[in-house]
Amino acid sequence: MQLEIKNLTFAYNKKEANIVDNFNLEVKKGEVVALVGASGSGKSTVLRLTAGLEIPDSGKISIAGQTVAGDHKFRAAEKREVGMVFQDYALFPHLSVEKNIGFGIDHLSKSKRKARVKELLKLVNLEGFEKRYPHQLSGGQQQRIALARTLAPGPKLLLLDEPFSNLDAELKDKIRGELNQIIKEIGVTTILVSHDREDAEFMQAREIIMN
Numbered sequence: 001m002q003l004e005i006k007n008l009t010f011a012y013n014k015k016e017a018n019i020v021d022n023f024n025l026e027v028k029k030g031e032v033v034a035l036v037g038a039s040g041s042g043k044s045t046v047l048r049l050t051a052g053l054e055i056p057d058s059g060k061i062s063i064a065g066q067t068v069a070g071d072h073k074f075r076a077a078e079k080r081e082v083g084m085v086f087q088d089y090a091l092f093p094h095l096s097v098e099k100n101i102g103f104g105i106d107h108l109s110k111s112k113r114k115a116r117v118k119e120l121l122k123l124v125n126l127e128g129f130e131k132r133y134p135h136q137l138s139g140g141q142q143q144r145i146a147l148a149r150t151l152a153p154g155p156k157l158l159l160l161d162e163p164f165s166n167l168d169a170e171l172k173d174k175i176r177g178e179l180n181q182i183i184k185e186i187g188v189t190t191i192l193v194s195h196d197r198e199d200a201e202f203m204q205a206r207e208i209i210m211n
């Protein structure tokens, strides 16, 4: 299994009800899974726990066979090799596209990093955009750059939180198609959060209903 979640339980406020309560999930390598369900059902929280942005109250999370949370272990977010794209893309506004994408691969030599950035820009169909800044990009282009940045280090797991929520209907169809193609092309194991089941169908994802 690429991701294994066992009896995961978590509350933001420990005096209140659990937001995630005994949640279980197994995702195979290369699989695309969609967490769908009502607002407030804890979809984003499951992603945050998987990424290492929250500490579970109990239960266990394993990525590619290694325990990252539970059994008295906790691996920090930056050591999990998990890539997450947030709803608002969160590109660094003061950095060029090239530097945004290169952010997570600064362990590579300058020439290798440059080549990797080029490769990713090709993947997301934005060749030649290296020197642009986020404010010079459309919403859809920003989203693709955010995806390229997340994919740059070659994550074991790609987490997408409502990736289409900021896009108008027409753009949404286009982006969904492109995203689907990119994910399938590189075969990255993906968990997508959406309040819209149509997104899951479009991405040919296995649906997990949360409530």
Ligand SMILES: Nc1ncnc2c1ncn2[C@@H]1O[C@H](COP(=O)(O)OP(=O)(O)OP(=O)(O)O)[C@@H](O)[C@H]1O
Residues within 6 Å of the ligand: 012, 013, 019, 037, 038, 039, 040, 041, 042, 043, 044, 045, 046, 193, 195
């Ligand atoms: N940092 C936080 N502190 C306290 N409560 C929080 C925090 N983040 C989320 N919550 C609460 O936890 C619950 C689950 O939130 P979560 O974002 O996981 O749901 P969701 O299913 O992704 O919803 P949506 O579709 O609206 O994004 C909500 O009731 C929310 O108000």
